[in-house]
Amino acid sequence: MSIQFRQLSAGFSVAGQIDVAQLEQIAAAGFRSLICVRPDEEDGGQHASSKQLASQAAAIGLAFSYLPVAKGTRGEEQASAMRHALATLPAPVFAYCLSGGRAANLFSQVQMPEPAAATESENPEPPARLACGAASASPAPADDARFDIVIVGGGAAGIGVAASLLRREPGLQLAIIEPASTHYYQPAWTLVGAGAYDVRKTARPVAELLPAGSSLLPHAASYFDADARVVGLSNGARIGYQQLIVCPGLQLAWDKIEGLEETLGRNGVSSNYRYDLAPYTWELVSALRRGKAIFTQPAMPIKCAGAPQKAMYLSCDHWLRRGVLRDIEVEFCNAGGALFGVAAFVPALMSYVRKYDAQLSFSSNLVRVDGQRKLAWFDVKDAEGNTQRVEKSFDFLHVVPPQVSPDVVRNSPLADAAGWCDVDHATLQHPRYPNVFSLGDVCSAPNAKTVAAVRKQIVVVAENLLALRKGLPLPKRYDGYGACPLTVEKGKIVLAEFGYGGKLLPTFPLDPTIARRSAWYLKTSVLPTVYWQLMLKGREWLTATSV
Known part of the structure; x- marks a missing residue:
């Protein structure tokens, strides 16, 4: 099987996992050294080990180095060893791991210049690439x-x-x-x-x-x-x-809410707006049996304007299925004045608000949190524009930070x-x-x-x-299209698609205001594939605009 590899420099290339039978191809391609970045024990060791490859590499004249980097890490501790290997191994060098990504990351760290003291030079060194x-x-x-x-x-x-x-x-x-x-x-x-x-x-x-x-x-x-x-x-x-x-x-402005950063990820305070915190949200939701759950939404604009209430709907759906929702007081505190910015979708969303018996508190902006005391403070604005600071207790607090x-x-x-x-x-x-x-x-x-x-x-x-x-007129116009798959329960979504001025722009010939199981499948199975395999690779799927 022909080996697919990426050349990152004249003397360094990366590839995914190789086997012993491919070493002669690597040598025939002109490489003189081999670096293994994949740990031998990874995925149960169901691949050629570094010892097997090192032995055969030596037999055909390839230098070999073993610099294992675990999945999900950058391998900062191996950077020094990589730097030494590149300085001593004969070039060109062929490095591999499961997909080539960790080998490329390790190489990028070696290529990055060491931080230098500030000088008055008018021509600073440009970065490595x-x-x-x-x-x-x-x-x-x-x-x-x-x-x-x-x-x-x-x-x-x-x-x-x-x-x-x-x-x-x-x-x-x-x-x-x-x-x-x-x-x-x-x-x-x-x-x-x-x-x-x-x-x-x-x-x-x-x-x-x-x-x-x-x-x-x-x-x-x-x-x-x-x-x-x-x-x-x-x-x-x-x-x-x-x-x-x-x-x-x-930029997520966590610091704009007093006390929030000190308590995020503990004391019942979480947010789906961070990779490390979203699993904690589920930990809290699945453990809650009774008490007060507060979900917040800051002033617009924010990314995915429906995400704050999606967290509420999915949590309530879980509590309802577990038979504990009746013992949990749910409140959605929104700094804005409407449940959703496109009026056509509000009736469908309100039906779920009623189903989950959630309290809506508009013009209510989170400004301070004391996680240890389980207290949150909101600036609440009345119809006349007067603002009052209101204290609320909670057992679970899902926070969406201000965004700038x-x-x-x-x-x-x-x-x-x-x-x-x-x-x-x-x-x-x-x-x-x-x-x-x-x-x-x-x-x-x-x-x-x-x-x-x-x-x-x-x-x-x-x-x-x-x-x-090319000096030509600009041919394309953007119509403001955006989509918010509103997950109102586990297994159903209201697929809100709209453009400038709230104009409905549904992709499919269905009533977009109705919660559907097909939209759940689209959200959970189809769209991730579209993202990784099409959108990030320049393969454009359903990208026409209506202007």
């Missing part, structure tokens, strides 16, 4: 690195639009600025909090998801110099571009008056800097901040940016 496909992964030259297109953010929007662009024009010099090593499928976290999804399935290494031909700059963006067409990085480098795509997501534009965008020339990246709502092009586009949660378009919105925005940005590069 992890490249996918045939692009070079060697450190950038002393002059500032420059690319055709720079994408700030390696989330759903960043990886998706990169894949879309490179499928259209594979020769583009494209870089993604993303400091995180792990990528998350966040839409499933509400299901995790209801015990209906394995949280481990929502996380994958960023390096495994990048499209071939892209370069990863593993640092945070620290500033935008839009006039000079430069993005500054947290390590002091300046990265130049012809076109810029801004999509770093938004990231500092790097909010404090930049790209921001609008509210701090979001300013865009034309139809073309997603910046009104003052035509070579800048934005999509995802950070852009100023007044659409629902959902992955479904990103799926359609990707095509608009990719087509419009490439037209701009």
